[in-house]
Structure formats: C-alpha cells, structure tokens
Amino acid sequence: MQGQCLAAPWLCLAKQFPFDPKVGDKASPVQCRDADFLPQSHIEQYGVLLGYPEELRKGLLLNPLLFDEKSSIKDLPPTHIMVCGDDPLRDHGMIFKQKLDRSGSYDEQDMVP
Numbered sequence: 001m002q003g004q005c006l007a008a009p010w011l012c013l014a015k016q017f018p019f020d021p022k023v024g025d026k027a028s029p030v031q032c033r034d035a036d037f038l039p040q041s042h043i044e045q046y047g048v049l050l051g052y053p054e055e056l057r058k059g060l061l062l063n064p065l066l067f068d069e070k071s072s073i074k075d076l077p078p079t080h081i082m083v084c085g086d087d088p089l090r091d092h093g094m095i096f097k098q099k100l101d102r103s104g105s106y107d108e109q110d111m112v113p
Helices: 040-049 090-103
Strands: 004-007 079-082
Parallel strands (some): 004 079
C-alpha cells in the first residue's frame, strides 16, 4: 500500500489562508508569526519566490488546502500529517486533516501504523 506523509505541510498561499474569525489570534499564522525556526515572513517570501502566475493564485495547484469537500478528492493515498505546536503551518495540516476526514476521501483504517 502506498501513502503520503506531510510534515509541517505548506498547503496554501499566505493570502489565501482560510482564517476563521472565531479562532482569531489563536490561528497558527498569527500565533506563531515570529517562530524561531520558521517565521511567517519566510513562508510569505517562499510564496513570492515561487513566481506563480496570477491566474494560479487562487487555484488548487498552489492551495490544496482549499479543496471542496463536497466533491471529494479521488484516488488520494492514505495520508499521515505531522504538525508542530509552535509552527505557522500547524493549522494548514490540521485543517487539511479535518477536510480529508469530512470528505470521506480515505478510511483511517487504511492508514499504515
């Protein structure tokens, strides 16, 4: 069986991140903005360095976190997601996992231990 492991995954351009007003300052891009290892400014600079065309800015190619749960992702292998507490990308992984669970893209029993 094949699978994928996403370690502190960057799944969305900074300007496309789906901030939840209820979370506010607890959202990892805000809460961990000045993290020692990977500050939010480095993540934003990486997005600029990609040099992506304007027409791709809101698309799923650069923002897989924004996939529509109602039209679930097909043929996605079992996915293991690792996130850290003091990481501006923490919520990327957590939101992606929640969306995968809700979409029914895979069965957690298929996960390799």
